[in-house]
Amino acid sequence: MFSRRHHLLASPVCLAIALAGCSGGDEADPGPSEVELTAVAEAPGVGRQRLAMEFGDLFESDQALGETRAALVLHEGEIVAERYGPEYDADTRFISWSMAKTVTAVMIGMLIADGALELDAPAPVELWQRPGDARADITLRHLLQMRSGLDHTEAGDPPYESSEVRMLFLDQRDDMAEFAKAQPLEAEPGEKFEYSSNTTVILADIAADVLSEGSDDPEERRTAVDTYLRTRLFEPLGMDSMVPEYDASGTLIGGSTIHATARDWARFGEFLRNRGSYRGTQLVPRQWIEFMLEPSPPAPFYGGQTWLNTQASDPQNSLYPIDQPAGIFAAIGHMGQYIVVSPQQRLTIVRLGHSDAEERRALLRQINDLIELYPAQ
Template sequence: MHRSISIVSLAVMPILLTGCGSLDRATGVATGFVSHQLCSAAFVSGVEPETFYRESIAPTLGPVEFLVSHRLDRERAEVTATFAGLAPSRSVYRGPLGCLVLRGNPPAPVSLPQASAFPALLPPIAGPEPVEPADPALRAALDRAFTERSAPPLRQTKAIVVVHNGRVIAERYAPGYTMDTPLPGWSATKSVTNALLGILVRQGKIAVQGPAPVAAWTSPGDPRHAISVDNLLRMSSGLDCGQSLTASARDAFDPSAHMVFGERDMAAFAASLPLKATPGTDWTYTNCNTLLLSQIIREKTGGDAAAVIAFARRELFDKLGMQHVTLEFDAVGTPIGASHMFASARDWARFGLLYLDDGVAGNERLLPEGWVDYSATMTPGSEEFGYAAGFWTNRGPGSGTHYRIAHGIPADAFMARGAYGQYIVVVPSQRLVVARFGTALDMRNDMDGVARLVADVIALTPRSQAATVRP
């Protein structure tokens, strides 16, 4: 989440000294990243691809960007990227399955269920046009959130939706983005994985405690047999799978980055890794944990991508009224539940409302009673950052929570959060959800700007509930 996957920035030069195997792996991850993200931008989000490349991809490549080339083929709906003419990676668009980096043989076609027409349990949160706040002070708060810095690192805010008491009181979109644009959640996708797991827990199909149902670990003699779903949600599995939190000179061949951009069966790769610590004793934020949870979801909902999509639509997206969602999958049908879901800003805000309302939508409980508090309870060992179970949290001690609270996000708040500055901030005490999306390239991913926006909205909310529709 926290790292904006800068997988080759300042990294490839030292890799050149490490041998051909490391170089092949690192450059393959880099070109996989470029082709996949550009494919998703062009064919899932529908934004202008070269603008996206300049804003969101080129800066992560740093001084070696000139060695990377890409080609977008609209007729074949694919993107190819190479590094210095080598390590080609091709990503293809697969409609409702999103984009996929091809590794080995193309996956078999997937017969998808027909889109359902179930009415949403949540009432409408806004009308058909963007909501312009009536209060000039709230409009000024949006102005500040969209104001660009005079020099890099840029903020590049693309969408903001503010929901108070179940209604949008303010929203805005950057040029080229609309209410319907599917926006990448990056690691905010982990919070959606949390919801899908919660539904399965409520249905009695998964237990949070006890050995996680991972086939590779079934032997009681395997030390990984002790890993629980709770450990995976809380990033305390002890698996030796690198880290997905901060940037380093070795990101280009970090195992978690290789898993997402270099592996055909992502969860199988994660399941094959050894332990580096006893489960439950070490907090290390890595995408491998969430890909294993994604595999569990796949297996418990029918075993393939079509079954996962049907389950997610029927039990979550349709009930919340989320209409512009694309969940991407790997080649074996496991959702890339750590990082690759796209949804409109209003859809992401609706998702936040489920957690604001204790897992209830309308009059129906989707998540088990107590699941939201469980999800927002800090994990021991994460105090520097403030991580819970698929969400980031202010509920507990540590420098991470102290910083956020000091800058204006209340102590009871928690958030889905993704790389480059994707936020869905849930503040139960204020009946507030603030969704912000963009490509913030500073070290904190515009946390200061988001905190200022939340603080501004809280200060203004008592007199900002009236809204007008932008003509």
């Protein structure tokens, strides 16, 4: 995204005569406001004024990016920019929406590392193991890469008929996984990519079954998953604000609803950037994070519950138009929740707020402008 001041900064002629103004009637750029400068650290690793302006544009209503409620930039693990919208602050818990999917994927990776699950074995769903049921061929890999073949519809017309809306908000909300698991196949397992919150709830249900040793008691299931996440992931990372939600059956709503502060979402992004390591401790095998960043065969822009910046031009890719440098990945949530990680630039960018589809395109162009400020290592 290029605002008026981006053009001014990009032009050598304009820079040379900034105090006098550019020819053609453009006014001299006033530079960052005091509010914009205050949001940026003294030594952010790039030009402070330029970062202040680019970061400040996330909050400018005239940029058509929607409403930014919180934003952070971390460089080499340090917060170099942080700001909140009116009525929000560092203690506000923000809903994840689909950023929760990436948390669920990490939990599955930990269980696989524990020896409790297998990536390429048939998914341990009892309903699918009946003789002649083709769903028995679905593996955890298929579920994680959104290619189970199950007939799940993330968005429909009308919306209330979609699998996701029925599961999260309507008649199937009390036992979400039971509904998700009961759907028939619409494609051979492994062949078709279809983004699906229902699929992630199946993964969360599998984790609850393992951790609760097959209990049907909702409280036992909820407690088992909650304890595992806190002791194995949240507490070691210092993510003290995390509040996961569960349905009435005790299954984590692992595709949609975890609440946390912007700083804790940034901590999670840094954990992924460091390939599952925190202060020298490997919380999940490095190979698992690398699997999460491995393209799904039917959809190279998607990994294991994680978005990738490959094939930026594909209309299904929710990271478009970010395509450079290679290796950028993201956890993305409904209506403009983003944890964008660029390992080459040692960057983690968090943006939380509310933006419609058109505003999200403009928002990602602005995030791309922030990324481009930092040289690749």
